[in-house]
Amino acid sequence: MTTAGSSPIVILSKGTASSRGTEVQNNNISAAMAVAEAVRTTLGPRGMDKMLVDTIGDVVITNDGSTILKEIDIEHPAAKMVVEISKTQDTEAGDGTTTAVVIAGELLKGAKELIELDVHPAAIISGYRSALKLAKEALDEIAIDMDAIENDETLLKIARTSLTGKGVDVAHDHLAEVVVAAARAVADEEGVDIDRINVERKVGGRVNDTFMINGVAIDKEKVHSGMPDRIRDAKIALINSSLEIRKTEFSSEIAIKSPDQLQTFLEREEALMKEMVEKIKASGANVVFCQKGMDDLVQFYFADKGILALRRVKKSDMERISRATGAQVITNIDMIDEEALGRAELVEERRFGGDKMTIIEGCLDPKAVSIVLRGGTDYVVSELERAIHDALNTVGSAIEDRKIVAGGGSPEVELAMRLRSYSSRLKGKEQLALKKFADALEVIPETLAENSGFDPMNKLVELRAMHNKGQKTAGIDVQTGKISDMLEQGVIEPLRVKRQALNSAVDAATMLLRIDDAIPMKGSSPGERK
Numbered sequence: 001m002t003t004a005g006s007s008p009i010v011i012l013s014k015g016t017a018s019s020r021g022t023e024v025q026n027n028n029i030s031a032a033m034a035v036a037e038a039v040r041t042t043l044g045p046r047g048m049d050k051m052l053v054d055t056i057g058d059v060v061i062t063n064d065g066s067t068i069l070k071e072i073d074i075e076h077p078a079a080k081m082v083v084e085i086s087k088t089q090d091t092e093a094g095d096g097t098t099t100a101v102v103i104a105g106e107l108l109k110g111a112k113e114l115i116e117l118d119v120h121p122a123a124i125i126s127g128y129r130s131a132l133k134l135a136k137e138a139l140d141e142i143a144i145d146m147d148a149i150e151n152d153e154t155l156l157k158i159a160r161t162s163l164t165g166k167g168v169d170v171a172h173d174h175l176a177e178v179v180v181a182a183a184r185a186v187a188d189e190e191g192v193d194i195d196r197i198n199v200e201r202k203v204g205g206r207v208n209d210t211f212m213i214n215g216v217a218i219d220k221e222k223v224h225s226g227m228p229d230r231i232r233d234a235k236i237a238l239i240n241s242s243l244e245i246r247k248t249e250f251s252s253e254i255a256i257k258s259p260d261q262l263q264t265f266l267e268r269e270e271a272l273m274k275e276m277v278e279k280i281k282a283s284g285a286n287v288v289f290c291q292k293g294m295d296d297l298v299q300f301y302f303a304d305k306g307i308l309a310l311r312r313v314k315k316s317d318m319e320r321i322s323r324a325t326g327a328q329v330i331t332n333i334d335m336i337d338e339e340a341l342g343r344a345e346l347v348e349e350r351r352f353g354g355d356k357m358t359i360i361e362g363c364l365d366p367k368a369v370s371i372v373l374r375g376g377t378d379y380v381v382s383e384l385e386r387a388i389h390d391a392l393n394t395v396g397s398a399i400e401d402r403k404i405v406a407g408g409g410s411p412e413v414e415l416a417m418r419l420r421s422y423s424s425r426l427k428g429k430e431q432l433a434l435k436k437f438a439d440a441l442e443v444i445p446e447t448l449a450e451n452s453g454f455d456p457m458n459k460l461v462e463l464r465a466m467h468n469k470g471q472k473t474a475g476i477d478v479q480t481g482k483i484s485d486m487l488e489q490g491v492i493e494p495l496r497v498k499r500q501a502l503n504s505a506v507d508a509a510t511m512l513l514r515i516d517d518a519i520p521m522k523g524s525s526p527g528e529r530k
Contacts, residue, residue: 025115028078028512029108035082036105038072039065043098043444045165045478046452061379063166064386065098066090078512085508089500094194094393095162096497099444103505106443110436111513119429121513127433132506134422135415135437136499142414142472143403143495144487154404155180155395157490161407162394166387167380171207178212178371179388183395185214185369192396198320198370199388201381204353209374210384215344215363216320217370220310221356222349223294226303229349234360236342237285238318238329243276243311244295270297276333277301283336287347289313289321291329308347310358323368324360394494403495406486408475409445411498413463416441440505445476452478459483 041048042063052060052071060071069083082101089100111124146154159176168175186196200217222229273295280288287308294311302309313321322329327342345362352372371388375381398404405411416438423434442460449459459476462483466474475486486492 022115024515025121025513026112027076028515029112031076031078032082032108032508032512033105035069035074035079036101039068039098040102040105040447041451042068043102044448044451045169047098047165048451049167059379060382062383062386064383064390065101067386069097069101078515081511082508085504088507089504092504093397093494093497093500095390095493096501099497100501100504100508102443102447103440103501104508106440107437107505107509108512110433110440111509114429114432114436117432119432121516123429124433124436125510125513127430128437128506128510130430131419131434131437132502134419134434135441135502138415138418139405139411139495139498139502140403142411143405146398146402146404152180152184154492155183155398157492158398158404158494159391159395161491161493162391163387166390167383168207168387171210174208175210175384175388176391178210179391179395182212182369182371183392183399185212186367187396187399188367191400194392194396196320196323196368197392198317198368199373199385200357200370201373201385202352202355202357203375203378203381205374205376207375207380207384211372211374213359213361213370213372215360215370216317216324216368217372218289218310218313218317218321218358218360219355220313220358222358223309223311224299224303226300227308228306229308231286231308231347232345234287234342234344234347235284235338236287236289236321236325236327236344236347236360237280237283237336237340238289238291238322238327238342239280239333239336240291240318240329240331241333242292242294243290243298243333244273244293273297274301277305277307279333280336281305281307283341284338285336285341289318291315291318308349320368320370321360324363326364394497397494397496401494401496404492405495405498406473406475407491407493408477408484408486408489409448409463410473410475410486412441412444413460413467413474414472417464417467448476448478449481452476452481454481 042050042065047063049061049063050068052062052068060067062068066086069086074080074083082104085104086097086101089097107128111121114124115121156176159179160172163172163175182197183192186193198216200219277298286306288302288310290309290311291313294309299309318329321327321342325342325344328340330336330340343364344360348359349356350359357372373381373384373388375384419434419438423431426434445463446456446460449456459481463474463476466483471485473485473487474483475491477484477489
């Protein structure tokens with residue numbers, strides 16, 4: 001980099017290269033468009049899957065946009081920015097990642113065409129921001145109010161829409177019921193805390209065997225074969241301390257000079273551990289979940305007294321058990337009493353295939369439930385887990401916001417039509433940006449049609465005609481290719497997913513358009529300076 005004038009002044013160190021202006025903008029836009037193109041074919045119920053293979057040969061098969069972008073190895077900094085925006089979409093809405101990235105790619109494609117016509121990036125950014133505001137206002141206008149807490153059928157439709165096309169279509173009705181039941185179980189006046197829904201995976205059986213427990217499922221088994229498999233009217237103790245003799249934090253040694261002294265020492269250790277078990281038993285507990293270690297002798301004493309015990313239970317599971325049963329987490333055995341215990345109708349160890357799990361059922365006011373996923377292979381269960389995650393978030397969003405929109409590309413076409421109508425009233429280059437924004441929105445119905453094997457332009461023309469006639473909820477039936485009322489078809493989505501997808505796409509596009517220089521930082525090697 002040098003200053004202007006007859007005598008150049010060198011600013012950057014030797015061997016450092018930088019790119020400026022149109023060159024860096026084109027590079028960034030091309031990288032972002034490549035990311036969008038990578039996930040575009042996965043969009044919609046009939047989208048294709050991607051096989052991701054890591055350096056050691058492990059394979060992930062998925063059409064979940066968030067997972068694809070998280071797992072693929074991306075080097076270009078602009079592409080990484082798009083991936084970060086996709087993470088925000090997943091965090092805020094739980095679904096719609098592919099939609100956000102594909103729209104961002106089209107926004108940048110349109111911006112590139114305008115830049116080639118000498119439209120300044122600042123004007124494009126201003127136009128995109130104005131279009132975003134108008135689009136969100138229009139979204140709010142076409143959104144449909146719903147009483148999600150009392151309308152199970154609407155929630156089931158939302159869950160089915162989210163699950164469709166994610167490799168679990170054979171059981172999507174059953175899974176939708178499981179998702180809605182789980183979301184409603186943890187819903188309260190503050191919303192739906194998805195973290196209260198514990199999802200456990202067990203390979204084996206069919207996807208239809210997936211079930212919800214109105215309580216907690218722990219991927220642990222009892223620590224001693226002599227313990228009971230089942231405890232009814234369970235009184236549960238949660239202990240966050242080691243049930244074993246503590247080791248000193250500094251080096252020490254005990255001098256034992258005779259067999260009698262050794263026997264006395266061992267008897268004292270045994271007495272201490274027996275005392276621990278007696279205190280727990282005296283509180284009334286018949287089930288113990290310990291977050292830390294448990295001595296073999298303690299395990300034996302628990303078994304002898306008919307207490308079911310698990311050790312090294314995860315902190316997150318301890319918290320879920322506490323919510324579900326009302327148990328307090330005890331850090332000091334001396335403080336345990338009946339009031340600290342949780343209650344459940346049943347705690348049982350069950351076998352699933354070759355594995356065992358511990359199930360806690362019949363909690364009074366659970367506010368924490370579990371979904372146990374089943375499937376024939378690990379690939380199936382992994383994809384099912386991702387599908388359930390998206391469905392839980394979309395149902396949770398609908399319960400919290402009570403606003404929905406039609407799917408099938410319907411809202412995007414409606415918004416595009418309104419933006420074009422508004423842009424005709426404007427003068428100057430901002431009008432061009434609004435039209436490009438409208439074009440970018442229509443990439444969603446185009447892609448849905450293309451991924452379903454239909455002619456995208458023909459379907460888009462049909463959609464525009466229907467919306468011009470006032471049919472705001474007309475969208476593409478990806479199974480038949482017909483233009484249908486998406487509300488009647490039961491294809492609906494939460495408003496939050498669409499709003500956040502627009503926000504994420506515009507944030508990604510404007511962030512990249514504002515960059516006009518790429519300069520290597522200190523510490524980068526010459527080989528890294530491009």
